[in-house]
Structures are given as C-alpha cells and as structure tokens.
Amino acid sequence: MLCGPGSIANGIMLMNDTNTWTIKGILIGMIALIYFITYLILRNSTRLVSILGKTVNNVMMRLMGLILMVIAVKCFVSELKPILIDIIQSNRM
Incomplete structure (x- = not known):
C-alpha cells in the first residue's frame, strides 16, 4: 500500500x-524519512487510536470510505467515457 505504481x-x-x-541523495533521504515517519505512526497506531477516541475514529473511517468511493467513481467514469463516445459515434454512421 505504501509503494504503489x-x-x-x-x-x-x-x-x-x-x-x-x-x-539524488536528498531525494533518497526524503523517501527514507517518509518511510521512517510512516513506520513510527503505524507502530504507535494502537496508542493513537486510544488517544483519538471512538468518535474521531468513526469520523475518519467514514471520510476514508468517502474518499475511496470518490476515487472509484472517478476511475469508473473516466473509463466509461471513451466507450460511450465510441458507441454514440458508431450509431451516427
């Protein structure tokens, strides 16, 4: 999940x-820093969850679900658009 395409x-x-x-060294160092910060966050995630509380966690889960849904709809529409254009153009001929 951290290193996708x-x-x-x-x-x-x-x-x-x-x-x-x-x-190039600075770039590699920044990538390493981001991975280290991510490691610290994931390692302390149970403590972080207890600090934030149940309500904040529920809100964050709903927001992440909403963001995921928006990305999925965007991908679906962007892939469907050329297909619909081809269908409409083939019906005109």
Whole structure:
C-alpha cells in the first residue's frame, strides 16, 4: 500500500530529472524519512487510536470510505467515457 505504481513512477521520474548526486541523495533521504515517519505512526497506531477516541475514529473511517468511493467513481467514469463516445459515434454512421 505504501509503494504503489504511482509512487514508483513518481520516484523514477524524479530520479531521471535530477542532474547531480547531491540532489539524488536528498531525494533518497526524503523517501527514507517518509518511510521512517510512516513506520513510527503505524507502530504507535494502537496508542493513537486510544488517544483519538471512538468518535474521531468513526469520523475518519467514514471520510476514508468517502474518499475511496470518490476515487472509484472517478476511475469508473473516466473509463466509461471513451466507450460511450465510441458507441454514440458508431450509431451516427
């Protein structure tokens, strides 16, 4: 989940855009820092859940579900649009 195709493609593009080893080192360091922060958050997630409380966790779960639904609808519509355009154009002929 942390390293999907978008993250890999973004990392490859950023590495190709850099000219010096210093900038590449900074990029690799930032990626390592993000993974370390993510590790700390995931390691302390049980403590974090108890601090936030049940209501905040329920709200966050609903928001994540809403975001996931919006992304799914966007993907569905963007894939359906060319198909519908082809169907409409083939019916005109």
